[in-house]
Amino acid sequence: MSVIVQKFGGTSVANAERIHMAAAKAVAAKNAGHQVAVVVSAMGHTTDELVDLAKQVWGSHGGQPPKREMDQLLATGEQVTIALIAMAIHAQGHEAISFTGNQIGLLTDDKHQKARIQQIDLHRMRKELDAGKIVIIAGFQGVTPDGDVTTLGRGGSNATLVAIGAVLHAEVCENYTDVDGIYTADPRIVTDARKIDRISYDEMMELSSVGASVLQTRAVEFAKKYNVPIHVRNSQHDKPGTWIVAENKAMEHIVVSGCALKKDLTRVALKGIPDRPGIVAQLFAAVGQANVVVDDIIQNVLDDGTANISFTVEHGDVADLKPVVDKKLVEFGGGTAMYETNLAKVSVVGVGMKQSTGVAAKMFGALADKKINIQNISTSEIRISCIVAKNDAETALKAVHAAFDLDKASQP
């Protein structure tokens, strides 16, 4: 029998009414003849409230509360939701059974607060699905082989959704959110942005990495690896949303599928660094350990035996980054650091780019027409990104969206 896995985020289970709406989606899929598993997040602002409780207890004590105990605390949020969804399904006349990460043997490594899924024990889930029950699973959480509760970090519930979909060989992972799907651009900025019907895993990953926030890169990567289709759709109605699927021939006709914007970037420019082998590797290793993601790296070696390196980071990471950079410059024995804030990155993504020419030229032309200065360019096989001033960001996104006719492009 075909399996459908559904996931409901925090706003889709925020209160008793929403919980019943989510339960009804699961029951409808069951009545349509599928086996149904449901992954849920914590209700509404529950996670924030638990974090606040921890802060009250931890008080002005330095550092952070022990991560193991934070995970023990936060995992209760999803546990509340699974029990309530199971009750709602019973109230609607169907059988359901709820499981924590521990109860379905969702094993992870022991990196608390950002654990990685290693294994899922199918036995209990299969037994209950085969008995005709709707199985409800707490997202975002797992357990170490020692039995310690872990959480999967940001977007962890989507990782759970795709992992459950993979082990159950699901026909589809339905990701219910409060938007209608993936758009050709952020509809809050580009009013004629259009919902995309189908998009490839690679395009979705690129869009996520350059600013589309609906789905995390990691979850999509996992879905691609196990070839599980994800259907992003709105929990408030039944209309189809966006299918994220394996690339196919038809998609190649779409040169650009969507565009995205990442605001609040800072460019870090390091000047006069001694040009010794391994120096760049040391620098970025230290930056990575501070959990700061860098992008748009440019390095020039000058005649005087020094190098200039620049890269961009999200503005929110600058506070974590600065001490790391300062320490490294002292170790290197030279160099200065400058921070240029108020930058943004506008990107276009499309698998058709691989077979098409002139995409970059069209994008640069669209920006030039609006007198927008391009400060840096970076590309992948299916993406082109330009760094622009933050003040130009929204104008740039609209210009690019219009240049590629994204409001009317037909889908494969």
Added chain:
Amino acid sequence: MSVIVQKFGGTSVANAERIHMAAAKAVAAKNAGHQVAVVVSAMGHTTDELVDLAKQVWGSHGGQPPKREMDQLLATGEQVTIALIAMAIHAQGHEAISFTGNQIGLLTDDKHQKARIQQIDLHRMRKELDAGKIVIIAGFQGVTPDGDVTTLGRGGSNATLVAIGAVLHAEVCENYTDVDGIYTADPRIVTDARKIDRISYDEMMELSSVGASVLQTRAVEFAKKYNVPIHVRNSQHDKPGTWIVAENKAMEHIVVSGCALKKDLTRVALKGIPDRPGIVAQLFAAVGQANVVVDDIIQNVLDDGTANISFTVEHGDVADLKPVVDKKLVEFGGGTAMYETNLAKVSVVGVGMKQSTGVAAKMFGALADKKINIQNISTSEIRISCIVAKNDAETALKAVHAAFDLDKASQP
């Protein structure tokens, strides 16, 4: 090294400040050279709030939400507290680690909402205690061999306290509450009631069963079985409370240790029931299945081949009891039921009664002096109880307390 197990009830962990006070008690015991395990309840009104959430989801659907899912839901309350207490102890500079019922292998049967403890896996607790950590354990919850979360029912956290104390061979189980200990009578009624310093397990069980609400009969029974002393004390200060211990010679000199009152009793009088063998057993089996506790049973067989049976129940149970009784009377083919409300029971308890005479006479005399009519009498080896009108209840308790000089009796 000696082990102390402490338990903090809901009001003792109701907010961040109280949680730090509880943590400080654990740290003080650790600093005094003991290994320390701490059992905690859900914070303040958390359990009520979770029950309310379930009611909202269950709505006007008949019956009750599935018990397995209620347990899954309610167990989150204690899980929140254990994480916060562990954080508070870390903030106070000591190591602590929290465990759910599942994580310490606290196995129960599968009677959801009133599960019984069957086994506790010592391995993980021992390892952490020996590593110098304070071990924090979620009270009130366990897990079936299949991994389903269970709760232990009313007073379940005290059952956890005593069970943990038993397996760790604890020197004492400290039960922290918001009162100073066990009193010779309810101090809200009898103003000169005195805190009892030491009381035997049997006396405590009798007092609990006739109205003293600090500690459940079941937890004391378990403590007696494994000979673990319980120290009931106030979490707001460091003064000694009441020790509940094995009976000793000195206790025999105290004829009456305390008295208690149970209000809101209803007497059920069944008349004209066919006097056939097994009829009474069938009746009380059905009543027991409805989870109604009966007491003070009197049966008379009349010349006409019928029997009269009367017994008392708590008034709150009458709604559950009535349909059971009505059904049985139909099955029996005869008989009527009358319900007499507004009764109360006043009791005196003391191990010294076993060796002493005249206790009953003194009690009846004290009630007669106040012109209080005794409607029924029941006794055990160490207890005498009288049913009186609810209006006379508090006067009766005061009279009995005074007659036995409980305000000034010395303790063994």
